[in-house]
Amino acid sequence: QQQVKQSPQSLIVQKGGISIINCAYENTAFDYFPWYQQFPGKGPALLIAIRPDVSEKKEGRFTISFNKSAKQFSLHIMDSQPGDSATYFCAASRINSGSARQLTFGSGTQLTVLP
Amino acid sequence: KAGVTQTPRYLIKTRGQQVTLSCSPISGHRSVSWYQQTPGQGLQFLFEYFSETQRNKGNFPGRFSGRQFSNSRSEMNVSTLELGDSALYLCASSLRQVSYNEQFFGPGTRLTVL
Numbered sequence: 001q002q003q004v005k006q007s008p009q010s011l012i013v014q015k016g017g018i019s020i021i022n023c024a025y026e027n028t029a030f031d032y033f034p035w036y037q038q039f040p041g042k043g044p045a046l047l048i049a050i051r052p053d054v055s056e057k058k059e060g061r062f063t064i065s066f067n068k069s070a071k072q073f074s075l076h077i078m079d080s081q082p083g084d085s086a087t088y089f090c091a092a093s094r095i096n097s098g099s100a101r102q103l104t105f106g107s108g109t110q111l112t113v114l115p
Numbered sequence: 116k117a118g119v120t121q122t123p124r125y126l127i128k129t130r131g132q133q134v135t136l137s138c139s140p141i142s143g144h145r146s147v148s149w150y151q152q153t154p155g156q157g158l159q160f161l162f163e164y165f166s167e168t169q170r171n172k173g174n175f176p177g178r179f180s181g182r183q184f185s186n187s188r189s190e191m192n193v194s195t196l197e198l199g200d201s202a203l204y205l206c207a208s209s210l211r212q213v214s215y216n217e218q219f220f221g222p223g224t225r226l227t228v229l
Binding site for chain 2 (some may be wrong): 034
């Protein structure tokens with residue numbers, strides 16, 4: 001019930017291509033879905049986030065698509081650049097039993113964008 | 116505004132020892148969460164503190180503990196270290212406990228247990 005399943009584990013795309021990372025969840029109590037980007041030696045940083053009352057959110061080259069009925073969401077990176085090479089984590093957030101907001105992370109996707 | 120800071124950045128310990136990691140949240144942030152990151156298990160939630168109180172705890176043994184001070188700075192302690200405790204320990208802070216406020220992560224402390 002607490003898991004967020006992420007795929008693929010690794011992804012290699014050419015510069016200018018589209019990178020797509022998928023996530024699925026089970027717990028319908030999740031109500032906020034952020035994506036984090038992590039570079040080596042750094043902590044994760046929020047990239048973009050969506051709430052389940054919308055089906056899509058776009059910020060620059062990054063788009064989240066959300067399918068509430070299927071309990072799936074995905075990150076699309078358009079015109080992928082070598083600088084986008086990083087590990088991407090999807091996450092799902094809910095209010096836990098301690099009345100606090102808690103994040104559950106996917107397993108991560110190592111994205112490599114070839115020049 | 117300074118980001119989340121964690122000290123030390125790197126730490127090497129031997130089995131059986133204990134370790135204390137420190138986290139200073141962004142000024143004004145009162146919620147601090149700790150995560151363990153390993154290649155095999157990914158990012159796993161350890162515990163969260165708000166106003167000096169632990170609000171929730173992940174599925175980790177009692178060897179993992181933490182506390183938060185009145186200035187919102189937080190420490191986590193791991194006693195009787197095991198090889199499997201080798202990981203990147205991340206601290207994240209946010210403004211409030213319940214809102215959608217973004218969690219800001221520090222760079223982490225890389226713990227190696229020999």
